[in-house]
Amino acid sequence: MIKELNQKIQSRELSCLDLNKEYLAIIKEKNESLRAFLEVYEKEVLAQAEAVDKKVNRKKKIGLLEGIPYGLKDNVCLQGKRTSAGSRMLNNYQAVYDATVVKKLKEAGAIVMGKTNMDEFAMGSSTESSVFGPTKNPWDESRVPGGSSGGSAAAVAAEMVPWALGSDTGGSIRQPAGFCGVVGFKPTYGRVSRYGLIAMASSYDQIGPLAKTVEDVALIYQVIKGKDVKDNTTIEKSEADLEDNFSLKGKKIGIVKEFFDSEGLDKKVKTTVEKRIEFAKEQGVEIIEVKLDYFKHSLAVYYIMMTAEISSNLARMDGIRFGFNESLEKDAKAKDILDVYNFSREMALGPESKRRVILGTYVLSAGYYDAYYKKAQKIREIIKQEVKKVFEQVDVLISPTSPKPAFKLGEKISDPLQLYLEDIYTVGANVAMIPGISIPAGIVSEDGKDLPVGLQLLGRWWEDEKLLSFAKALEL
């Protein structure tokens, strides 16, 4: 799709200005009810689009992403623009610099359409914890779009933009992509710089693209990946390019039996994914049942380490250097600096953030550290070992992205544990630091409405392009 748009702009079949105006019109029509975008930079978008048209008119060649608008999740810094991370804490915060991914995309000529809605500080699987109100699923507005990159997924699904950036700490790109029927890709940990991403859980966070096709996602990935001195978890590591003549024949795909036997897995979701596995078999793929004994502990490992890292990362949200400061509010109560910390955080952090900060502080506190955090770290290593072994047998792993299709707004808001279980298939990739992608697998009917089902593929460390080749071959 991006390639086609690029060709149309380059050949002047479609002006870049008209293209962007079309998207802006769709946003105007749909955003009030969907709330996928928190802010849209209409003026800047149109000015940049005109500049691209001028360049084309001068017969200059433009880059693949040049002039193509995208949605930016609101936890990624865009200099001079509000970067709220969906929180009251940063409601008045303007980013003081560009994130590395934003800088790279600016250099590639991509246009930021606006900031997309998200769960507060990326904590959630439904976008309902955003202080700005929930985003709705374009397929059925009584349902959630997933999260935390729910605004990005909904914006792409509703065709408000051809693609968007999200972040994935435990499934926050893949799960909403599945719920909204789009493609969402989380690269290997260390592939994409997180400089300028508001940190949630630093040993899990990864930035990645959401788009309509695997090809688009691959294009964007090419632009944003690479070593960045400002994020020392990134490294330079070459990989084979997306194969043009990639064939599934003779390839080995693993399935984890427990994933498909799980009680929580919706029957229709199961059947839909199994159909795609049948399709893979028809293409000559060998399906191998693999055993992952420790993988099932991923969710517990994740929730312990993630909350621990959150309690540390969110410590900077104290109203002192930036963000919400209670002592400047009307009827302020704070008398000293400790009050400012306590009251600012009490007033400006939402319930989910507080819950996780407390849990994280608890698992790190003396007396509990060994039983929780240290143990979780150890099991994370065991899981990595196990995953390494499995990938000696198979090329990729296949599973549903989520146990059920998109759930209703408000359905899980009062039961955090139920909401956490949403991540059951996706967190493993973040725990093991491997790449994962969700692609549409089919459509099921729920209360008379069509809802998309996502299929997840997980690949080996650093073999992102190979994973993308598999995803492309299994695309509907």
Added chain:
Amino acid sequence: MTNKIISREEVEKTAQLARLDLTEEEKDHFASDLNSTLDYFKSFSDVDGKVIEKVSINGLMENQLREDELLINNQEEQEEEKKRIKDSFPQANGDYLKVKSVL
């Protein structure tokens, strides 16, 4: 009914450590939420975590060192960035960040 792992008092104490002033209602809520989550964590208490070697994954988790030096060498850029950071201070006094009394 899940076992009580964390008491309301512990929630209170932990919140204090986390610099969070909670309402009475929140304390009740969080105590119950955290108990169900901590109960779920028990699922791996029987996992033997003794045999641990760090997994070597080509390139992942290796130390990367660099000199501690300024990345922006241009004076003007430095000043601009400084100004932007100062502009986001909730309270400032000239070049200084202003805070409420510490003691």
